[in-house]
Amino acid sequence: MGLDSMQGDSFVTTKLSALVGWARQYSLWPFPFATACCGIEYMSVLSSDFDLARFGAERPSFSPRQADLLIVLGTLTYKMAPVLWKVYHSMSEPKWVMSVGACASSGGMFRSYSVLQGIDRIIPVDIYIPGCPPRPEAILDALIKLQQRVKKESIKDPRYRGRADALDEIFSGYESGNLVQK
Amino acid sequence: MRELSPDHNIKLKENLAGRFPNAGFKVEENRGIVVIEASRSSLIELMKHLKEDAGCSFNVLMDLTAVDYLDKRKSEERFEVVYMLFSSTSLHRVRIKVKAGDGDDVPSLVSIWKGANWPEREVFDFFGIKFSGHPLMERLIMPDEFRGYPLRKDFPLEGQGEDYLIESILIPDKTKI
Numbered sequence A: 001m002g003l004d005s006m007q008g009d010s011f012v013t014t015k016l017s018a019l020v021g022w023a024r025q026y027s028l029w030p031f032p033f034a035t036a037c038c039g040i041e042y043m044s045v046l047s048s049d050f051d052l053a054r055f056g057a058e059r060p061s062f063s064p065r066q067a068d069l070l071i072v073l074g075t076l077t078y079k080m081a082p083v084l085w086k087v088y089h090s091m092s093e094p095k096w097v098m099s100v101g102a103c104a105s106s107g108g109m110f111r112s113y114s115v116l117q118g119i120d121r122i123i124p125v126d127i128y129i130p131g132c133p134p135r136p137e138a139i140l141d142a143l144i145k146l147q148q149r150v151k152k153e154s155i156k157d158p159r160y161r162g163r164a165d166a167l168d169e170i171f172s173g174y175e176s177g178n179l180v181q182k
Numbered sequence B: 001m002r003e004l005s006p007d008h009n010i011k012l013k014e015n016l017a018g019r020f021p022n023a024g025f026k027v028e029e030n031r032g033i034v035v036i037e038a039s040r041s042s043l044i045e046l047m048k049h050l051k052e053d054a055g056c057s058f059n060v061l062m063d064l065t066a067v068d069y070l071d072k073r074k075s076e077e078r079f080e081v082v083y084m085l086f087s088s089t090s091l092h093r094v095r096i097k098v099k100a101g102d103g104d105d106v107p108s109l110v111s112i113w114k115g116a117n118w119p120e121r122e123v124f125d126f127f128g129i130k131f132s133g134h135p136l137m138e139r140l141i142m143p144d145e146f147r148g149y150p151l152r153k154d155f156p157l158e159g160q161g162e163d164y165l166i167e168s169i170l171i172p173d174k175t176k177i
């Protein structure tokens, strides 16, 4: 935004960073990418018993352009993988990704020919939630932990630059049909 | 509620014996349903007869699927394509089975039932059985780049490592975004 080149690591930048971080922390707009049963659990998180709105993330955004938190809930097949890829890349920066449940994080019990073994094979993930499905409390806990990270991100050195590099690295790791894990 | 006529199966067997005297179909009865084992060359003729003949009038193709009998029937051909027919006038059903070896073509039924189109593509997708005369013999459910036929009994249970799909699915898109 040009501020960092003008001001460097000065008082103004760090204070502005803290202000922006505080604002972002309590206004995460989630995009629920619900492909399986974990999505049902997310409905419970949104409704009154657990109430995600208490943490400022009550507006599920069904347009990736207006979302900054991608919540992936459920089994992702190879057929669905390009859709997640497109949704992730349609979101504008800054953006964060939460992987809910065993399926999204590792393929879960579906160790088969059709299921992607973890969404981190195609997009970078900020926070993983274990469970099949995770309790709503676990999702709330993950959101609070993610908020702590969002708060600390500096406008001068945003983490997403690092993430974009990581993505390029993933793609440089492909060699004629074999994914070389780094 | 209409009643099923009890002698329908006997009539059907007689009808078939009259129409195809030398075809050598193996006809048996299993739990009240007539099962016909046909050969690949006589399949179209048999199906046309079952659909159009007034004594049969099996006008609905209820299901079309396949079974892999790998190593179960050593002496015979490996696959069996199974057709379930239903008659909306007599409410009876009939099952037709056709054997096919690895790489054999089975005649397509799209010319008789348009609804055979996708089930045949599905069978091709999962078992690799080709249907000759089908308008578009391509994969239906799995990605086009998929290697192998996942419902064959010799396909590895946990997959063969499908990470090559990530490359073929995503990298072309990377240039579009």
Ligand code: SF4
Pocket: A036, A037, A038, A039, A073, A074, A075, A100, A101, A102, A103, A104, A108, A131, A132, A133, A134
């Ligand atoms: S982790 Fe369990 S609950 Fe969640 S999508 Fe997978 S199977 Fe369903």
